[in-house]
Amino acid sequence: MATFDVHVIIENKPGISDPEGETILNDLVLKGTHSVISKIKTAKMLKFTIKEKDKKSAKTKVQEICDELRIYNPMVSKVTIDVFDA
């Protein structure tokens, strides 16, 4: 068994407005003349530390936990899961 850090990023699905990201873009970044930026999306990241036999099992386990406990609301959110060596 090894220890892994699993990062779970929860963000709104495409097409669902993200007023916080829009405010950061329009009222902060673009006002600072950083016109190269075209989009900002906010998300919530949870960092899990888990003992598993390999990265694949760690990812599967965390995905199962997220689905079972409704860590994200599938109506509005999507999750991206990345695994790193701890």
Place this chain on the structure above:
Amino acid sequence: MKVGVIVFPGSNCDRDMYHVLTDVFKLNAEYFWHEKGLPKNIDAVILPGGFSYGDRLRSGAIAAHSPIIKDVRKMAEKGIPILGVCNGFQILVEAGLLPGALLKNTSLNFMCKWTNLIVENNTTPFTNKLKLHQKIPIPIANGEGRYYVDDETLKKLKKKNQIVFRYSEVVNGSSDKIAGVCNEDGNVVGMMPHPERAAESEINPIDNKPSSLIFESLLNTIGVKN
């Protein structure tokens, strides 16, 4: 006849709800802590507003896993009237007892103001004394009150008559101006505005009668004469 008012850590409208049920509408009500079960002789269940678990993760997401929710689910299946107000609505949504999601208001502000609701379904246990399209002046107080459903679910809600209340105008960016919905059977109702803050003339400067009809509908449903 007994109404259960569920108390979660962080509920803060439980006492207002209890007061309205008992002092105003003379109902027998009882508080139930979220870690306990609900007795079988409960005739209706109310999940009050507040900030359960400090809105951590997102509003209602953690309370939706409280032990008492298993009993709420059983009662929902049995057809017992269940009302979620504000955070109670968010908890019912997160528990999967009502469809959709409640997102941050488009304004990003915590909105505390009077709004007008329009009754869209007057066949539920909490709206059967109201007239269809009747206007209800009522306050909202929430930060995550923007009701969202995808297009497919919205079509289904319309088809099955599950939209219970709409705002009379755009308030917070909710899909189709929805302020309250019910399950397919109609016995589980969730609404963001606070009827317990609008059912008495002393605290309602506009008209307390429509909000009081929400409670009178419940009395009517569970067979109590007021």
